[in-house]
Amino acid sequence: MRLVQLTVPTGKRETILDTLDEREIDYVVTDETSSRKYTAVVYFPLPDAAVEPVLDEVQNAGIDEDAYTVVVDAETVISRRFQALREEYEEGDVGSDRISRQELQAEADDLTPSFPVYAVMTIISAVVATAGLLLDSPAVVVGSMVIAPLIGPALGASVGTVIDDEELFVESVTYQILGVVLAIAAAAVFALVARMTNIVPPGLVLANVGEISERLAPDLLSLAIALGAGIAGVVSIATGTSVALVGVMIAAALIPPAGVAGITLAWGQPTAAIGATVLVLVNLLSVNLAGLLTLWYAGYRPENLFSLGETEQRVRHRIVGLVVIVLVFAVFLGGITYASYETGNFEQDARDEVEQVLSQDQYERYQLLEFEVVMDNDYPFRNPDRVIVTIGGPPGETAPELADTLHERINRHADGSVNVEVRYVEVLERGD
Structure with a gap:
């Protein structure tokens, strides 16, 4: 009340x-x-x-x-x-629980700090996120999200559209674009300094760092995170509830991927930055799309009823534009998702082939100890590069033909040629 x-x-x-x-x-x-x-x-x-x-x-x-x-x-x-x-x-719905148009506009203005503060906090957040990513520390990455000032501009563009405040819309869009650029640039500079000064191990492989690798090849689930963040952000601001935790969720969709994009640039791997950069953009657009749809559904309209038709047309055009762009990025993410699915199938089929071969009578003295599929570095669409099969057997015995058999059987399930390495480990069995 x-x-x-x-x-x-x-x-x-x-x-x-x-x-x-x-x-x-x-x-x-x-x-x-x-x-x-x-x-x-x-x-x-x-x-x-x-x-x-x-x-x-x-x-x-x-x-x-x-x-x-x-x-x-x-x-x-x-x-x-x-x-x-x-x-x-x-009436017990979102429309009746929401705050007034006047309060919504004031809230959107309050959530967006002055540009110097916004720039400094964005840079600090990106630097902290980059440090957490390089350390593979989820706690530090989450901490970077808490200080990120992204919720105001992310929701301000939607608010400005539905209430016909073009000044708020332009300011919010400008803040968002500059925020993404600043975050990626700050992450790249910090990561480059960390690499040149050997703060991180010289031979660090980005694909081996869990917090980084999961954002190098994002999938369609990223859309759900961004859309959920946008809807939750608008519902929280429109109902006058706390937006602090929702702001963390929106930052989670933007700051870590921006940090990964900066890190890959600092490591001289621009192709690896494609997936993370696309993730930043699709998340940003999805937050704006979800916010715009939710605000219009909640019943927010411009103050001047004479501009309602013009505002409806503008909202419709922006929704269509956002949907088209998000769908384009969704196709890209879908391609990555499908590639991951194919890789999973290949790994399972290849393992089955190895187990079937070793189950034959002439190889009854051998056993599978370890199976590993090594991917190439062609981000974001990675493919199997080689398969490493570690086999245990009696001391002094090897089966030279086994490598050829496994190579032929495994490559039946590959789109291209995949190298197969067979490693023998002597296994000593002692009785009681």
């Missing part, structure tokens, strides 16, 4: 009070003596869902933007008329 404090311009007192009386809204009026332009201040409680329609009606009665209106949280209101008002406006 909200407590509204409204200044009453000269000559509008009776009109505004009549409007509140018609709505059966309790109010308190105090005289205003600090200015001739205003004659009174009206205080009245409202349910969250009633703030926007009541303020719109009052504004139509003569309150212009030069007057100030303050809307604050109210902990408790004890009044039969207020309860009746609550039953009239609250």
Whole structure:
């Protein structure tokens, strides 16, 4: 619930009070003596869902933007008329639980810091994320998400679109673009310094670092994370609940992939940066798309009804544009997902072939100790490069023809030629 404090311009007192009386809204009026332009201040409680329609009606009665209106949280209101008002406006859905358009705009503005602060916090967040990625530390990576100031610009573009605030939209889009560039650049510079000064091991293989490798070849599940973050972010801001944890989720979709993109550039592997960069972009666009759809579904519309048609057209065009771009990236991610699926099938089929060969009578003295598929470095669409088969057998015995047999059987399941390495390990068995 909200407590509204409204200044009453000269000559509008009776009109505004009549409007509140018609709505059966309790109010308190105090005289205003600090200015001739205003004659009174009206205080009245409202349910969250009633703030926007009541303020719109009052504004139509003569309150212009030069007057100030303050809307604050109210902990408790004890009044039969207020309860009746609550039953009239609250329907138990997102639309009735949401804050007013005026509060939404103010909230979006508050969540976006000044650009110097935004730039510094983004750079710090990217540097911390890069350190956590190189250390393979999930805790440090999560810490970088907490300080990332991305939720304001990520949701501000959607808010600006639905309420017809082009200034907010342009500012938010600019912040997002610059934020991504700053994050990747800061990560690249920090990773390059760490590599040149040997802070990290000189022979570090990025594919062997779990926090990095999972973002070098992202799959379609990344879309679910970004869309969920966008919807949760908008629902949290629109209902006036805390957005801190949701901000962490949005940062999780953007900051670590940006850090990985910077690290791969510092390692001189631009092709490996493709997957992480695409992940950043698709996550960013998905957050904006989910936010835009959720806000429109929640019933937010521009203040001026005469611009409603123009705003609807603009929203429609931006939704279509975002959907098309996201689908293009989704096809790319789908290709990576399919490649991973094919690799998994190849690994299982190859292992089965090895086990079938070793089950033959002439190889009954041998046993499979270890099986490994080594992938190539052609990110993001990696393919099997070689298969390493470690076999245990009696001391001094080998089966030279086994390598040829395994090579032929395993390559039946490969699209291209895959090298097969067979390693023998002597196994000593002792009786009791």
